[in-house]
Amino acid sequence: MLARIYQPARNAMQSGTGKSKVWVLEYAPESARSLDPLMGWTGSDDMNSQVKLSFDTQEEAVTFAKSKGLAYRVDIPKTRKHVLRAGGYGENFATGRRETWTH
Known part of the structure; x- marks a missing residue:
């Protein structure tokens, strides 16, 4: 039985x-x-497909899988790149704007 460990x-x-x-640790169907x-x-007749276990850290989930003798796969999440504009959101409402406000 394969378990998948991931961060939603x-x-x-x-x-x-x-x-x-x-x-989250969930079982593969x-x-x-x-x-x-x-x-x-x-x-489905697979009862483990309904089980989702939550853990605070990845290490806790891996430790649980090892203690139960489960084969597991860890999916590392991709980090999100933040989108930052030069002026920010407040720039839309500046009184000294050069362009006219269009929406």
């Missing part, structure tokens, strides 16, 4: 970094999902 990306609708510092022909629902 922040929601596209959130500007801050809240709840994005945790590390062992069997394919099946489609119910009558209702169209998807289902």
Whole structure:
């Protein structure tokens, strides 16, 4: 059974970094999902696919996986490059603007 350890990306609708510092351990699916022909629902007999464990640090998640004898894969997150403009947001409302304000 393979476990994946990763740090989830922040929601596209959130500007801050809240709840994005945790590390998550989830199990890789062992069997394919099946489609119910009558209702169209998807289902699976794999109970571990519903399990998501949260940890404060990557080391805690790796230690847990090792203590349970799980094969694991750690996905290191990519760091985000900050976009900084020369004047910043306040530059839009400066009284000494040379160009006219267009939106």
